[in-house]
Amino acid sequence: MSEIYDNIIRELTKPSERDKQRKVGPSELGDLCERCLAEKLLGVHDEEKTHPLAPMIGTAFHLYLENTIGLEGYLKETRVTVGEIEGYGEIRGTADGFDTTTGHVVDYKVLSKKKIKAFSSATFFDEDRNPEFYSDSLTEGQLKKYYYQMMLYGLGMENAGYEVNHTSLILFPRDCTVESVMSASHELCFKYNREAALNVLERANQIFKWATENRDNLEELDSHPGCYYCTFKR
Known part of the structure; x- marks a missing residue:
């Protein structure tokens, strides 16, 4: 291998800002696995760094969306504080998008076509856009984690003084070739549920308190x- 190749790969595998993040954020609090969440809160979760390409592709596409979307009244990459875990500190995160006109939180996910199909077929809504999830345990765990993450972002935007009405997961496939954006992308739109966000925070408080003791x-x-880590890594 050439020297420049080695240097480029070395750059790609350096710890990112997210890797250096010490505290958990909204994306972790919705983890349905109590043991993994407790370990993350205590800073003892041992996850091997293998530098998979999928998150890099997702990060790159997020940056593309940030630079491309120019809607009036649409906030991009907004830092929010969703709440606090006693003895641990404030929980902060970054909302991908927020439409101030309609009070709509947006979160982008770059996933495989197979995963997008599983998510869309596993989600059903009542007349008020409240969701019910019917799926295998792995899909349920991932989908609910994303749902709770969005509710926490909604709470963070509320804390910042905005009215929040809805949240959307906008799903983009990372393994498409000739498909158009319109045909390949998918949206799951949920009614904002403040109580769900507060319940996630309360659960995290209880888990952290028990774990520290x-x-x-x-x-x-x-x-x-459905926890991949507990099933395959322990």
Whole structure:
């Protein structure tokens, strides 16, 4: 291999700002696996860094959307504070998009076509746009985690003084070739649920409190049946 190739790969595998992040954010709080969430809150979650390409593609596409979308009244990459975990600190994150005109939180996800199909077929709504999820445990865990993440972003925008009415997951496939944006992308639109966001924060507070008092017994916490880490990495 050439020297320049080695240098480029070395640059690509350097720790990102997200890798350096010490505290959990809204994307982690919705984890249905109590044991993994407790470990992340305590800073003892040991996850091997293999530098997969998929998150890099997602980060690059997020940057493209940030630079391309120029809608009036549409806030991009907004830092928000969603709440606090006692003894741990404030939980902060970055909302991908927020339409100030309609009070609509937007979160972009760059996923495989297979995953997008699974998410869309597993989500059903009542007349008020409240969701019900019917799926295997792995899909349920990922989808609910994204749902709670959006509700927390909505709470963060409320905390910043905005009215929030809806949230949307906009799903883009990373493994498309000739498909158009219109035919390949998909939206899951949810009614904003403040109570759901507060419940996630309360659950995290309870898990953190228990974990700090029982550091040597974290295995007693429930592992979600759809947790990839607990199934394949422990």
